[in-house]
Amino acid sequence: xxxxxxxxxxxxxxxxxxxxxxxxxxxxxxxxxxxxxxxxxxxxxxxxxxxxxxxxxxxxxxxxxxxxxxxxxxxxxxxxxxxxxxxxxxxxxxxxxxxxxxxxxxxxxxxxxxxxxxxxxxxxxxxxxxxxxxxxxxxxxxxxxxxxxxxxxxxxxxxxxxxxxxxxxxxxxxxxxxxxxxxxxxxxxxxxxxxxxxxxxxxxxxxxxxxxxxxxxxxxxxxxxxxxxxxxxxxxxxxxxxxxxxxxxxxxxxxxxxxxxxxxxxxxxxxxxxxxxxxxxxxxxxxxxxxxxxxxxxxxxxxxxxxxxxxxxxxxxxxxxxxxxxxxxxxxxxxxxxxxxxxxxxxxxxxxxxxxxxxxxxxxxxxxxxxxxxxxxxxxxxxxxxxxxxxxxxxxxxxxxxxxxxxxxxxxxxxxxxxxxxxxxxxxxxxxxxxxxxxxxxxxxxxxxxxxxxxxxxxxxxxxxxxxxxxxxxxxxxxxxxxxxxxxxxx
Numbered sequence: 001x002x003x004x005x006x007x008x009x010x011x012x013x014x015x016x017x018x019x020x021x022x023x024x025x026x027x028x029x030x031x032x033x034x035x036x037x038x039x040x041x042x043x044x045x046x047x048x049x050x051x052x053x054x055x056x057x058x059x060x061x062x063x064x065x066x067x068x069x070x071x072x073x074x075x076x077x078x079x080x081x082x083x084x085x086x087x088x089x090x091x092x093x094x095x096x097x098x099x100x101x102x103x104x105x106x107x108x109x110x111x112x113x114x115x116x117x118x119x120x121x122x123x124x125x126x127x128x129x130x131x132x133x134x135x136x137x138x139x140x141x142x143x144x145x146x147x148x149x150x151x152x153x154x155x156x157x158x159x160x161x162x163x164x165x166x167x168x169x170x171x172x173x174x175x176x177x178x179x180x181x182x183x184x185x186x187x188x189x190x191x192x193x194x195x196x197x198x199x200x201x202x203x204x205x206x207x208x209x210x211x212x213x214x215x216x217x218x219x220x221x222x223x224x225x226x227x228x229x230x231x232x233x234x235x236x237x238x239x240x241x242x243x244x245x246x247x248x249x250x251x252x253x254x255x256x257x258x259x260x261x262x263x264x265x266x267x268x269x270x271x272x273x274x275x276x277x278x279x280x281x282x283x284x285x286x287x288x289x290x291x292x293x294x295x296x297x298x299x300x301x302x303x304x305x306x307x308x309x310x311x312x313x314x315x316x317x318x319x320x321x322x323x324x325x326x327x328x329x330x331x332x333x334x335x336x337x338x339x340x341x342x343x344x345x346x347x348x349x350x351x352x353x354x355x356x357x358x359x360x361x362x363x364x365x366x367x368x369x370x371x372x373x374x375x376x377x378x379x380x381x382x383x384x385x386x387x388x389x390x391x392x393x394x395x396x397x398x399x400x401x402x403x404x405x406x407x408x409x410x411x412x413x414x415x416x417x418x419x420x421x422x423x424x425x426x427x428x429x430x431x432x433x434x435x436x437x438x439x440x441x442x443x444x445x446x447x448x449x450x451x452x453x454x455x456x457x458x459x460x461x462x463x464x465x466x467x468x469x470x471x472x473x474x475x476x477x478x479x480x481x482x483x484x485x486x487x488x489x490x491x
C-alpha cells in the first residue's frame with residue numbers, strides 16, 4: 001500500500017512541475033489569435049443575363065427586369081453603363097429594267113418598258129442603360145431608338161400579289177418609315193429585406209406611309225389620265241409612371257408587385273384622293289382628316305421566384321391592364337367634285353367609345369444540372385378583350401363590337417458557361433399568334449474581367465398580333481430579325 005501511494009505522489013509531483021510556469025527572465029510574448037482563412041470566392045454564373053432582350057420567369061435578366069418592376073433596379077449592385085446596338089442590320093435594294101424602263105412617273109408603255117426599284121432599311125436601333133449606386137440607393141435610366149423604312153417604285157404593266165398588293169398599268173410608289181423612341185428614369189432603394197422603386201417613361205412613335213399611283217397614256221394615245229394618292233401618319237405617345245415593391249430576404253426567394261398609370265395618345269392623319277381626267281372633264285373625290293384616340297390605363301402586376309431545391313427554381317408573373325373610356329374622335333372633310341360643280345362635307349363627331357382589358361400570366365422553371373449550366377422553360381397565357389360602341393356622323397349608335405383574342409406561348413432555352421468567362425445560349429419560342437409560329441434565339445457572352453462584358457444576341461424575325469391594342473406600337477407587330485451587340489462597363 002505504501003508503495004502504491006509513493007507512485008501516486010511521485011507522478012503528481014511530476015505533473016505539478018510541468019504545470020508550473022518557468023521563471024520569467026523576459027517579458028512574455030502576447031498571445032496571438034489565429035486569423036481564419038478567407039472563404040473561397042464563389043464564381044458568379046448569371047443565367048440568361050448577358051444582353052438586354054431575353055427574360056425567363058424563373059431567371060430574371062436584370063437588364064430588363066426593371067421594366068416590369070422598378071424595384072428590381074436594385075439588382076444592379078454597382079455603378080455601370082451599357083450600350084446596345086443592332087437590329088435587323090439589313091439595308092439594301094433591288095432594281096430591274098426592261099427595255100431601259102425606269103421606276104419613275106411618266107407615260108406608261110407596259111408592252112415595251114418596265115422599271116422596278118426597291119430599297120429597305122429594317123430594324124436598326126440602339127439603347128443606352130446606366131445606373132449609379134450609392135449606399136442603399138440606385139438611380140439611373142435608359143434611352144432607346146429604333147427605325148424601320150422601306151420603299152418601292154414601279155412603272156410598267158399591272159401586277160397582282162394577292163392578297164397584299166394589286167395595281168393596274170402605270171407608275172406606283174410606296175414609302176413606309178417608322179421611328180420609335182424611349183426614355184425611362186428609375187430609382188430604387190433597399191432597407192433589407194424590403195426594396196421599393198419608381199420609374200417614369202416617355203415613349204413616342206411616329207409611323208408614316210404614302211401610296212401614289214398614276215396612269216398616263218403614252219404620247220399620241222387617247223385614254224384616261226388617272227391619279228390616286230393615299231397618305232397616312234400615326235403618332236403614338238405614351239407616358240407611364242410605375243411604383244414597385246419587392247421582398248428579397250435572401251437567395252431563396254423574392255416576390256414583388258407593381259402599380260402603374262399609363263396616359264396614352266394616338267393620332268391618325270390621312271388623305272385619300274382620286275382624280276380622273278378625260279375629254280369629258282375632271283372628277284376629283286376623296287377624304288382627309290384625322291382620328292384622335294385618348295385613354296388612361298391602370299396596370300397591376302406581380303412576380304416571384306422561389307428556390308424549390310438546390311438545383312431547381314420556379315417563377316411566375318401576372319399582369320393586368322385596364323384602359324376604360326377610350327375616346328375616338330373624327331375630324332375632317334369629304335369631297336366629290338365633277339367639273340365646276342361638286343360637294344364638300346365637313347366631319348366632326350365621336351366615332352366610338354371603347355374599353356380595353358389585357359390579362360397576361362405565366363410560370364416557368366429553371367434547372368441547374370451543375371453550376372455552369374441552366375435549362376429554362378416558360379409557359380404563358382395572354383388574353384385581350386376589347387368592346388366599343390360605334391356612332392355615325394349623326395351621333396347615332398350603329399354598332400356594338402366585342403373582340404376577344406387569347407393564346408398561349410412557350411419558351412425553352414439552355415445556357416452553358418463553357419469556361420469561367422465565356423457562355424453560350426440557344427433557345428426556341430412558339431407563339432400561335434405570330435408568323436412564323438416558331439422562332440429561334442441564341443447568344444454569346446464574354447467577360448473580359450470584373451469591369452468589362454460584351455454580349456451578342458440573335459432572335460428570328462416575326463409578325464405578331466399578341467400585343468394587339470388600339471395603342472399598339474408598330475415594333476410590337478413587326479419584329480425584324482434582331483442582332484444585338486451589348487458592351488457593359490462596370491465601375
